[in-house]
Amino acid sequence: MKKALITGITGQDGSYLAEFLLQKGYEVHGIKRRASSLNTQRIDHLYQDPHEQNPKLKLHYGDLTDSSNLTRILQEIQPDEVYNLGAQSHVAVSFDSPEYTADVDGMGTLRLLEAIRFLGLEKKTRFYQASTSELYGLVQEMPQRETTPFYPRSPYAVAKLYAYWITVNYRESYGMYACNGILFNHESPRRGETFVTRKITRGLTNIAQGLEKCLYLGNMDSLRDWGHAKDYVQMQWLMLQQEQPEDFVIATGKQYSVRQFVTWSALELGIELEFKGKGVEEVAIVKNIAGDSVPGLYIGDVIVKVDPRYFRPAEVETLLGDPSHAKDKLGWVPSTTVQEMCAEMVSEDLKAAKQHAFMKANGFDVPIAIES
Ligand code: NDP
C-alpha cells in the first residue's frame, strides 16, 4: 500500500486529493494546524474512528513553519509521495502578511525538501509542489505555458516563485523526483469563502434568500482561467506517476471576467443583471427576475457594488493557460466547464442559504459569517 503525505489537507485541494488517494487505495496522512476551533470540516466525511478500525486517513498536528515537526512526521511515515499544498494562499492577504506568507509558502517548501534529503528519502519520496499561475503575474506572453517567463505581482507570488525554483533545484541537485504543477485558478463548492467565485456564489445566494442586501467586489474586469478543483487534483497525482519528473501547466485554455461569473451566478438564481457605470462607480442592477423565484427582490434593486477596498496594490489582470503539454503527456481533459462548476457552486450555497433563512424565519438569530 502506497503512503502519501498531504500538507494543506484541510483546504480545498487537500480534501479532494485525500478523497482521490483513498479511493486509489493509498494510506493518506495529512498535516493539520492546531486551531482554537475545529478546522477539518472539508475532510470530516473521510474520518474513520481509530477506536473501531485501523484508519486509512491519519492526521498529524504540524505547521510548515516548524522544521523539526516536519522532519519528525516524515521520519515516522516514510511516505512514497508528498503533496505540498499547504500555504497562506490568499493573494490579497499576502500584501497584509508578506513575511508570514514568505515563511510558509517559500521557506515551508524548502523545509520539506530539506527534511526529505536529511532523512535520506530523496530516492524514495516523490514530491509535488503546488505552484501557481500567479507566477506569470504581469503579462509576458499569452496564453501562458511552461516556458513563459515569470513576473510575480504579490508577496504570495514572490514566495511561490522561491518555492518553484527550490523544487527545480532539488530535482537537479539531488536527483529527487520533484515537480511543479503550475495550476491556474480552480474552484468548487469547497472553495474558501473569500476567493472571488465563492464570494459571489455565497453572496448572491444570501441575497436571494433575503439574508444580505448587496455584494461588494473589487476589480470586475479581472480575467481568469477557471477550472474545477476535483479535476485538478487528479493531475497532481498523475504528475507523480510519470517516469521522469516534469513541470506542467494545468488550465482550461479559456478565460472569463469576474463580471461574467457574477452574471452566470445570478442567472442560476433566475436573476438577470444589468451592469452600469465604470470602475469604482460600477453597479449591477436587477433587470429581470424569472417567475417568482426570488421573493423580496425587485427590478431596479442594486445588488452588486464595487468597493475599492478589494483592489490590490498590484493586480494580475489576465491569466490564460495553455495546457497542451499536460494534454499530450498526461491525457489532460477537464471534465467540468466553468458554467457547470458555477451552477454546482450556486446550488450548494443556495442549500446553505435556505437553511439559514429557515432558521431565521423560525426565530433563531444565527449571524452570517461575512468575511471578505
Ligand atoms: P486553501 O487556502 O483552501 O488551503 C490551504 C491549506 O494550507 C489549508 O489546509 C491550510 O490550513 C493550510 N495551511 C495554511 N498555512 C499553513 C501552515 N503555516 N502550515 C501548514 N498548513 C498551512 O488552498 P487551496 O486548497 O485552494 O490550494 C492548495 C494549494 O495550491 C495552495 O498552496 C495554493 O497556494 C495553491 N494553488 C491554488 C490554486 C487555486 O486556484 N485553488 C491555484 C494554484 C495554486 P487551515 O485549514 O488550517 O487554514
Ligand code: GDR
Ligand atoms: P487569485 O484569486 O487572486 O487569482 O488567487 P481570487 O479569487 O482571490 O481573485 C481573482 C480575481 O478576482 C478579483 N476580485 C476579487 N477577489 C477577491 N478575493 N475578492 C473580491 O471581492 C474581488 N473582486 C474582484 C481579484 O482582484 C483577482 O483579480 C487564487 C488563489 O487560489 C491562489 O492561491 C492561486 O495561486 C491563484 O488563484 C491561481
